[in-house]
Every structure is written in structure tokens, then in C-alpha cells.
Amino acid sequence: MANLTPYISGALGGICTLVVVLSLLIGYAYNERMLWWHAGALAAALPAYLLLTKQPAPAMMLWAVQLALAAQTLIVAGGSNGAMRLPGRILRLTSLVLAGLLGSRLLPQITLQWFVLPWAAATVWYLYRNWSRNQPWIYWMALGQAALLACWLLAPSGVEDKGIAGMTALAVFAIASYLAMVWKSRLSSENSLRIEARERTDPLTGLAMPRLFSDRIEGALIRSRNMGYASALMLIRVINIDKIVAEQGMEDSEAVVLGASHAIASTLRAQDSAARLGSNRFGVLAEGIAYGEIGLLATRILAHGLRGEDWGLRGSRLEFHIAIIEVGPADLKAKAILSDLDDALNNMRDQNTKQHIRTVHPGLVARAA
Numbered sequence: 224m225a226n227l228t229p230y231i232s233g234a235l236g237g238i239c240t241l242v243v244v245l246s247l248l249i250g251y252a253y254n255e256r257m258l259w260w261h262a263g264a265l266a267a268a269l270p271a272y273l274l275l276t277k278q279p280a281p282a283m284m285l286w287a288v289q290l291a292l293a294a295q296t297l298i299v300a301g302g303s304n305g306a307m308r309l310p311g312r313i314l315r316l317t318s319l320v321l322a323g324l325l326g327s328r329l330l331p332q333i334t335l336q337w338f339v340l341p342w343a344a345a346t347v348w349y350l351y352r353n354w355s356r357n358q359p360w361i362y363w364m365a366l367g368q369a370a371l372l373a374c375w376l377l378a379p380s381g382v383e384d385k386g387i388a389g390m391t392a393l394a395v396f397a398i399a400s401y402l403a404m405v406w407k408s409r410l411s412s413e414n415s416l417r418i419e420a421r422e423r424t425d426p427l428t429g430l431a432m433p434r435l436f437s438d439r440i441e442g443a444l445i446r447s448r449n450m451g452y453a454s455a456l457m458l459i460r461v462i463n464i465d466k467i468v469a470e471q472g473m474e475d476s477e478a479v480v481l482g483a484s485h486a487i488a489s490t491l492r493a494q495d496s497a498a499r500l501g502s503n504r505f506g507v508l509a510e511g512i513a514y515g516e517i518g519l520l521a522t523r524i525l526a527h528g529l530r531g532e533d534w535g536l537r538g539s540r541l542e543f544h545i546a547i548i549e550v551g552p553a554d555l556k557a558k559a560i561l562s563d564l565d566d567a568l569n570n571m572r573d574q575n576t577k578q579h580i581r582t583v584h585p586g587l588v589a590r591a592a
Contacts (some may be wrong), residue, residue, distance in 0.1 A: 232390055235390040236272070238394045238398070239265050239268070239397045240269065242261075242398060243397075245401065246261050246262035247262045249408075250262065255408050257407075258405075261293075261397075261401060261404060264293040267285045267286075267289040271289065272393075286375070290339075290375075293371055293396075294342065300364065300404055301361075360406035360410070363399045363400070364399070366395070367398075367403060368400075371393075371396040373392040374389050374392035377392060425484075427480060427499070428499050430484055430488065430499050432498065433499075433500055433506075435498070436497075436500070437557060440456065444557060446510070447550050453511070453512060453549055454509060455509040455516075455517035455547060456509075456547070456564065457507045457517070457520075457521060457545055457546060458504060458506055458546045459506070459543050460504050460572070461479065461483045461541060462572070463541070464476050464502075464503050466539075467531075467539045467541070476503075478535060478536070481535070482531065482541060483505065483528065484499060484505065485534045485535075486528045486533075487505055487527070490524050494510055494511065495507065495509045496508045504568075506561075507520075517547050517549055522580070524545060528540065529542075542579070543579060544568055544579055545581070546564040546567035546581050548564060548582070548583040567581050568581075
């Protein structure tokens with residue numbers, strides 16, 4: 224066993240070093256401070272093992288630093304608000320007292336292990352309070368903290384076989400805590416994306432919210448003026464919602480609106496944007512489209528609407544009125560464009576025309592603005 228000790232220690236140290244590097248890289252990439260604290264805790268523990276037998280006093284100081292950094296890691300990972308405020312303060316205070324007493328050498332080194340008790344009590348309470356949230360990452364965090372406790376109890380003894388056991392515990396602490404924090408970071412990112420999506424995406428149709436759509440129109444107009452390429456904007460009204468609701472025996476029109484949104488979205492390019500602007504109206508922005516192609520896009524939308532079965536409306540067809548405008552370098556205002564398109568849709572409805580696509584001339588909008 225003695226012959227294998229250096230190799231085992233080297234392998235375990237290499238694992239911990241790898242986790243330090245990964246924690247720094249992932250923490251920097253995703254701006255996760257808890258991973259930085261974890262890297263610091265491991266970076267303090269590794270030299271402590273090298274100094275343990277030759278210079279125990281500096282090693283004990285590094286152990287105290289590791290405790291402080293590990294405590295801060297747990298606080299940042301689990302939060303320190305509400306019921307977590309008191310345990311967080313206990314963890315920080317215990318770390319500071321331990322570091323101060325060891326640094327001033329007021330206490331013998333053997334008392335180091337006794338200072339683990341209040342730290343362990345606060346950590347258990349901290350984990351217990353977070354456990355009730357049913358987060359899957361907390362199990363890995365608990366394993367890591369248990370390994371850290373074992374590391375503290377084993378490593379300062381200076382006995383060779385216990386030293387290997389302590390290094391093993393340190394490696395378990397490194398890996399388990401890293402997995403817990405990466406898992407937590409992923410869950411937090413997914414939750415943030417869901418919250419952001421609620422503000423940017425219509426919950427029924429999955430299309431852009433009207434305010435976001437308006438901002439995209441303003442940006443497209445600016446780029447059209449500055450760069451000289453054409454964009455197209457259209458307003459679409461579903462003209463037979465009530466008829467389909469009656470045909471399908473529905474209680475409301477949500478299924479029809481959803482089918483219309485799918486029919487429209489299925490025709491769009493990756494760079495195009497669409498939004499639901501009302502109970503039966505949609506807007507489409509086709510940025511960078513060539514002159515003349517907007518008519519083809521409008522025709523595809525009409526054709527896709529007729530395929531009602533594809534959008535969950537078996538036996539029914541979606542019928543649209545579409546008002547379109549091609550936007551180029553002319554100095555147009557989004558409000559004026561949308562107003563003229565809306566007027567065009569209203570005229571088509573009032574005239575009961577069989578024409579389903581109407582083009583608004585940009586010059587008329589410019590003069591009106």
C-alpha cells in the first residue's frame with residue numbers, strides 16, 4: 224500500500240485540480256459565483272495536504288480558509304434569505320473565528336477538529352431547509368458536505384492511510400459539489416428562460432408579443448433606411464372564426480386562433496417574425512425580402528390556411544384577409560404603416576370583397592405620415 228500511496232494521492236489530487244479548472248471555466252462562462260468559491264475551497268485544500276506533515280501550522284491555516292470558502296459556496300448555492308439568513312451567518316462566523324484563532328496560534332492545532340462541530344450543525348440545518356424545496360441537486364450537495372466533514376476528520380491526523388482516505392473524501396467533495404452546482408445552474412437558467420419567454424412570447428400561439436413585434440418593426444425600418452434593402456409588413460385577419468367555431472361546435476375560438484397561428488408560422492423564414500395583435504388579427508414582418516416576393520409569401524399564407532386539417536380543424540378552412548406593404552428606404556413610421564394596413568383590412572371587410580390580398584402603396588403612407 225505504501226508503494227501505491229504517491230500514485231493514489233497524485234490521481235486524487237489530479238481529479239481535484241481538474242474540478243478546480245472546470246469550476247473556474249464554467250463559472251466564468253455562466254457567471255456562476257458559487258463555482259468560483261468552490262474552486263477557491265479546493266485550491267486552499269490541495270496545498271494543505273502537501274504541507275500537512277512538514278509544516279502543520281500553515282496547513283491548519285489553509286484548512287481554515289477552505290472551511291470559510293466551502294461555507295461561502297454553500298451559502299451562495301442555496302441562498303441566504305429568509306430562514307437561511309441565520310445558518311448563513313453561523314457558517315460565516317464559525318469560519319472567521321476558526322481562522323482568527325488558528326492564525327494567532329492561541330489554540331493548539333488538535334482543537335481544529337472541535338471547530339467542525341458548529342460548522343457541521345449549521346450546514347445540516349442549511350441543507351435541511353433547502354431539502355424541502357425538492358430540488359434534485361441538493362442530494363449531490365449533501366453528499367459533498369458529508370465528504371467535506373469526513374475530509375476534515377481524517378486529513379489532519381497525519382496518519383498515512385487516513386491521509387489517503389482524506390484525499391478520497393476531498394475528491395468526493397469536489398466532484399459531488401461541482402455536479403450539484405452545475406445542475407442547479409442549469410435548472411436556474413431554464414427557469415429564467417421560461418420567465419423571459421412569458422414576457423416575449425404569446426402563451427397561446429407561441430408568437431411574439433405585440434410590444435416585442437413593434438420594436439422589431441422599428442428596427443427593420445431603421446435598417447431599411449440605412450442599408451437600402453426591402454422589408455415587408457402585413458396585417459392578417461381571420462375572417463371566418465365564428466363560422467368555424469359553429470362548425471366545430473367549440474365553446475370558444477382559441478383552437479381556431481391557434482390553428483391560424485400555426486398556418487401563418489409554417490410559411491415564415493427563420494428571420495421573419497409574427498405576432499398576434501388581437502382576437503383575430505396577426506402581424507408578419509419579413510425583413511430583407513426581395514421586392515415582389517412578398518406577394519408569394521401572402522399567397523402561401525392563404526394556401527396554408529385552406530389546409531385546416533393540418534392545424535387541427537378537420538373539415539374546416541381558415542380564410543384570411545391580408546394587407547401588405549413593401550418597405551424600402553422611404554422614411555416611414557411604424558404607427559402610420561400599421562394604421563394604413565388596418566384601414567385596408569377594414570375596407571376589405573366593409574366591401575365584402577372576394578379579393579383576399581391588398582397591397583398598400585408606401586408613398587401613400589409617407590404622405591399621410
